[in-house]
Amino acid sequence: DGGITQSPKYLFRKEGQNVTLSCEQNLNHDAMYWYRQDPGQGLRLIYYSQIVNDFQKGDIAEGYSVSREKKESFPLTVTSAQKNPTAFYLCASSPRGGRGSGEQFFGPGTRLTVL
Amino acid sequence: GQNIDQPTEMTATEGAIVQINCTYQTSGFNGLFWYQQHAGEAPTFLSYNVLDGLEEKGRFSSFLSRSKGYSYLLLKELQMKDSASYLCAVIYPSYNQGGKLIFGQGTELSVKP
Numbered sequence: 336d337g338g339i340t341q342s343p344k345y346l347f348r349k350e351g352q353n354v355t356l357s358c359e360q361n362l363n364h365d366a367m368y369w370y371r372q373d374p375g376q377g378l379r380l381i382y383y384s385q386i387v388n389d390f391q392k393g394d395i396a397e398g399y400s401v402s403r404e405k406k407e408s409f410p411l412t413v414t415s416a417q418k419n420p421t422a423f424y425l426c427a428s429s430p431r432g433g434r435g436s437g438e439q440f441f442g443p444g445t446r447l448t449v450l
Numbered sequence: 451g452q453n454i455d456q457p458t459e460m461t462a463t464e465g466a467i468v469q470i471n472c473t474y475q476t477s478g479f480n481g482l483f484w485y486q487q488h489a490g491e492a493p494t495f496l497s498y499n500v501l502d503g504l505e506e507k508g509r510f511s512s513f514l515s516r517s518k519g520y521s522y523l524l525l526k527e528l529q530m531k532d533s534a535s536y537l538c539a540v541i542y543p544s545y546n547q548g549g550k551l552i553f554g555q556g557t558e559l560s561v562k563p
Contacts, residue, residue, distance in 0.1 A: 368550070368551075370553075375458075375555070375556075375558075376555050376556070377454075377537060377553040377554050377555040377556050378493070378537070378539075378553040379553075380550055380551070380552075383550055393550065423490075425492060425493070438483065438495050438498060439483075439495075439551060440495075441492035441493050441494070442492060443491065443492050444490070444491070444492055446490070
């Protein structure tokens with residue numbers, strides 16, 4: 336089945352530790368995105384990548400890092416520099432280059448809790 | 451700057467019709483999406499508008515007026531399972547040339563029996 340997977344569903348970490356969230360897609364999409372969602376709020380863009388080996392900062396990139404070494408994978412690292420990392424993290428992908436409406440398809444999300 | 455406004459929450463009765471509004475002020479516009487999100491789950495695509503007018507898809511319809519910076523999502527024959535958050539997102543500025551989506555804060559809809 337085609338889709339986006341994120342693992343794990345729930346993640347707990349101690350304050351001061353870096354943690355990497357996984358995102359994999361087999362939809363052959365060029366573009367991938369990371370969002371953060373806090374309770375009662377919309378999605379805020381952390382990083383996005385339109386093509387392999389290239390990515391851009393979103394609106395709240397501080398304290399996060401990403402890599403895009405493969406088309407299928409876009410892991411997000413939450414570093415100890417992120418002041419308030421507890422949140423629901425969503426990964427998304429979309430085709431680009433004018434194919435379709437550019438709709439983004441979302442993974443199931445990872446809920447990160449920093450203790 | 452970019453700004454998207456939606457009501458924070460709405461309540462409606464099962465079987466009724468509800469309209470969720472979204473206004474946007476962005477320096478560029480290349481289309482608008484509506485997504486549905488149940489608590490703790492991923493957003494799922496509902497509709498896409500790029501031209502003025504109404505797009506109908508079953509019980510859900512979405513309207514766009516680019517001159518007014520306004521969209522609405524219309525839900526008919528409400529069911530309990532429609533209780534969810536509804537997210538409005540604007541494509542800015544040139545999506546297929548490296549742009550991005552800007553999301554509103556979402557409207558939490560509660561459907562009562």
